[in-house]
Amino acid sequence: MSRSSFAERHLHILFPLPALVFVAMLMVFPVLYTFFLSFTNWNLTSGLPAEFVGLRSYTRVLTEPRFLNALARTFAFTLFAVAIEGLLGVAAALILNRAFVGRSLAKLLLLLPLVATPVAVGIVFNLFFDPTIGLLNFVLQAFGLPPGLWISNAASVLPSLILVDVWQWTPMITLIVLAGLAGLSEEPVEAARIDGASEWQIIRWVTIPMVMPVILTALILRLIDALKTFDIIFAMTGGGPGYASETLNIMGYKYSFEYFRMGQSAVILVVLFVVVFGSSLGIMKLRAASEE
Amino acid sequence: MNRKILSSAIFYIAVVAIALVVLFPFLWMLSSSFKTQLDIIAWPPKILFTPTLQNYEKVFGEQDFLKYFLNSTIVGTAAVGLSLVLGLPAAYSIARFTQRKLGMFILLARLMPGISFLMPWYIVFSRLGLMDSYTALILSHILIALPIVVWIMSSYFATIPREMEESAMVDGATRQYAFWKIILPLSGPGIITATTLSFIFSWNNFMFSQVLSMEKTKTLPIAVYNFLSYAEVDWGGVMAAAVAIMAPAIVLTMVFQKYVVKGLTMGAVKG
Numbered sequence: 001m002s003r004s005s006f007a008e009r010h011l012h013i014l015f016p017l018p019a020l021v022f023v024a025m026l027m028v029f030p031v032l033y034t035f036f037l038s039f040t041n042w043n044l045t046s047g048l049p050a051e052f053v054g055l056r057s058y059t060r061v062l063t064e065p066r067f068l069n070a071l072a073r074t075f076a077f078t079l080f081a082v083a084i085e086g087l088l089g090v091a092a093a094l095i096l097n098r099a100f101v102g103r104s105l106a107k108l109l110l111l112l113p114l115v116a117t118p119v120a121v122g123i124v125f126n127l128f129f130d131p132t133i134g135l136l137n138f139v140l141q142a143f144g145l146p147p148g149l150w151i152s153n154a155a156s157v158l159p160s161l162i163l164v165d166v167w168q169w170t171p172m173i174t175l176i177v178l179a180g181l182a183g184l185s186e187e188p189v190e191a192a193r194i195d196g197a198s199e200w201q202i203i204r205w206v207t208i209p210m211v212m213p214v215i216l217t218a219l220i221l222r223l224i225d226a227l228k229t230f231d232i233i234f235a236m237t238g239g240g241p242g243y244a245s246e247t248l249n250i251m252g253y254k255y256s257f258e259y260f261r262m263g264q265s266a267v268i269l270v271v272l273f274v275v276v277f278g279s280s281l282g283i284m285k286l287r288a289a290s291e292e
Numbered sequence: 293m294n295r296k297i298l299s300s301a302i303f304y305i306a307v308v309a310i311a312l313v314v315l316f317p318f319l320w321m322l323s324s325s326f327k328t329q330l331d332i333i334a335w336p337p338k339i340l341f342t343p344t345l346q347n348y349e350k351v352f353g354e355q356d357f358l359k360y361f362l363n364s365t366i367v368g369t370a371a372v373g374l375s376l377v378l379g380l381p382a383a384y385s386i387a388r389f390t391q392r393k394l395g396m397f398i399l400l401a402r403l404m405p406g407i408s409f410l411m412p413w414y415i416v417f418s419r420l421g422l423m424d425s426y427t428a429l430i431l432s433h434i435l436i437a438l439p440i441v442v443w444i445m446s447s448y449f450a451t452i453p454r455e456m457e458e459s460a461m462v463d464g465a466t467r468q469y470a471f472w473k474i475i476l477p478l479s480g481p482g483i484i485t486a487t488t489l490s491f492i493f494s495w496n497n498f499m500f501s502q503v504l505s506m507e508k509t510k511t512l513p514i515a516v517y518n519f520l521s522y523a524e525v526d527w528g529g530v531m532a533a534a535v536a537i538m539a540p541a542i543v544l545t546m547v548f549q550k551y552v553v554k555g556l557t558m559g560a561v562k563g
Contacts, residue, residue: 005466007466008466011385012385012389015385015468016385016386016391018378018381018382026413026432027404029412030408030413031404033412033415034408034411092310095306095310096307098303100304106307107549109315111552112315112318115538115545116542117496117512117513117516117538119496119498119513120513120516120537123520123531123534125317126520127531133332133337135320171314179553179557224403230498231499252411253499269405270408276403277404280403
């Protein structure tokens with residue numbers, strides 16, 4: 001037996017091994033370590049070693065109003081953002097799904113928000129939202145409406161951030177659904193047309209059901225990312241005013257890198273992890289069920 | 293006939309409206325980057341103004357943006373390069389030996405919140421004296437790029453007929469030789485897609501660099517963010533910085549438009 005044939009027989013192990021080892025070292029081990037830390041009260045600034053306290057960090061964090069609000073806010077942000085993105089994204093895809101002059105330019109434009117640096121996007125919207133010099137208040141006043149405080153006010157900060165997320169990520173849904181529409185066969189649509197269905201009926205009862213699996217997948221992808229939204233919130237409000245826009249990811253960041261309460265921060269990260277994981281598994285199950 | 297013209301007019305109005313909504317923030321950012329602070333805070337907002345280059349002079353002169361630009365390029369290039377080295381064989385194996393679980397496992401890195409590994413990294417890298425090092429930053433960015441490479445390339449390899457390497461293997465070539473000499477040369481489009489997308493994701497990453505880098509290895513998103521936290525916001529400077537950071541990703545996207553669309557939409561449409 002030559003050496004090369006050993007390599008060849010074990011190629012299915014040898015080829016993925018380096019990537020596997022890397023992911024184990026940089027992802028699995030750290031996640032386990034986070035899990036371990038969540039059972040300690042470790043505070044990096046105290047200089048004391050981590051002390052095992054069982055579930056005490058959990059009971060402490062999970063009963064804190066700040067945490068419960070952040071949890072609820074994470075879901076609210078995600079649900080509203082993804083629902084709006086889904087509606088607008090599918091609508092835009094249905095509009096753009098035909099041959100027209102400038103179609104490829106339109107697709108290029110849709111790509112731009114997706115590749116724009118989120119931190120910079122947040123900053124540009126900060127300028128729009130600025131209560132005194134911002135364009136949005138100028139537009140409101142031009143229509144005789146009262147100016148808004150946008151991200152400077154606890155009541156309007158979350159909707160304002162959702163607006164930014166919707167601007168940046170709706171095109172993602174549109175592009176995915178457009179690609180899905182391009183792959184559909186023409187026959188059911190033609191058949192419905194021959195049977196005298198109106199355009200709206202065709203879209204509602206033929207096109208949308210056919211492209212539904214693609215829409216759901218696009219929504220899952222968006223949902224996973226929306227639950228983790230960090231950059232725009234951190235750059236635009238830092239979780240403020242007060243804690244009014246603090247989501248789990250922002251709160252976890254602050255507990256880790258501003259307060260250095262690693263034990264409690266680990267609890268927040270475990271919860272965020274469970275939320276992201278649980279929601280994606282749940283939706284995948286739902287999707288599988290809906291396809292049967 | 294009239295109805296047809298009307299519906300086509302409505303269609304084009306809708307298209308223009310969508311385009312305007314998408315483009316407007318970019319246009320406003322671009323025009324503000326050529327405005328003086330006075331023109332930016334003017335009320336009502338100015339559409340017409342005398343353009344100035346002072347913001348760009350400030351960003352690239354006083355602010356040392358070239359250094360951050362270079363840092364982002366070094367980190368992104370190294371992370372993507374190493375991800376290809378790790379990810380291409382893994383993706384090939386996943387595609388050819390249908391190792392679905394393995395693929396899902398690597399994809400977990402894309403699914404999980406980055407902060408759940410960032411906190412432990414911070415502790416370990418501090419102990420190892422690797423804070424503010426290219427090593428730590430590149431390692432963290434590989435975890436961004438690798439799942440993208442594996443995801444895109446395993447789907448791509450699956451589209452290449454098995455006969456391509458099997459005929460070479462019948463002639464006595466090893467599978468690894470066939471992968472290197474036959475499959476990889478056929479994989480240009482897939483590799484362009486994976487490279488472009490993962491580079492853009494690394495380029496735009498904020499959280500990892502915000503924690504792991506300091507003055508020496510600071511990347512562009514952090515530099516842009518820090519620009520904001522000065523006492524009085526220098527809007528023109530910030531907008532010029534925003535233009536500078538977005539320009540490379542946008543140029544890449546324009547050049548590789550077809551590939552970027554494919555990469556962003558592929559899994560969803562198949563799955």
